[in-house]
Amino acid sequence: MKKSFQAAPLSSTFFLTSIFGFLISALYISSLSPTWSFAFSLIFVLMFISSMISMTKATTEEDFLHHLSIHEPKKAYKKKK
Numbered sequence: 771m772k773k774s775f776q777a778a779p780l781s782s783t784f785f786l787t788s789i790f791g792f793l794i795s796a797l798y799i800s801s802l803s804p805t806w807s808f809a810f811s812l813i814f815v816l817m818f819i820s821s822m823i824s825m826t827k828a829t830t831e832e833d834f835l836h837h838l839s840i841h842e843p844k845k846a847y848k849k850k851k
Contacts, residue, residue: 780828788821
């Protein structure tokens, strides 16, 4: 049985870390060690790609609002005397 692809919702901190990590590894670490710079840059690029996929494909809270008890239709309650 084939399952459909579901992306996990990732935080904005994950997205920001991928951008800053790539910039630091491409600009600063490249002067220290080109091989480590390439390795870190590759990891941060993969993180950036996964955060972009998460932004476009992940389900949001609005998709699951019908499961929350707050959004159930109001029931007519009898007034207590």
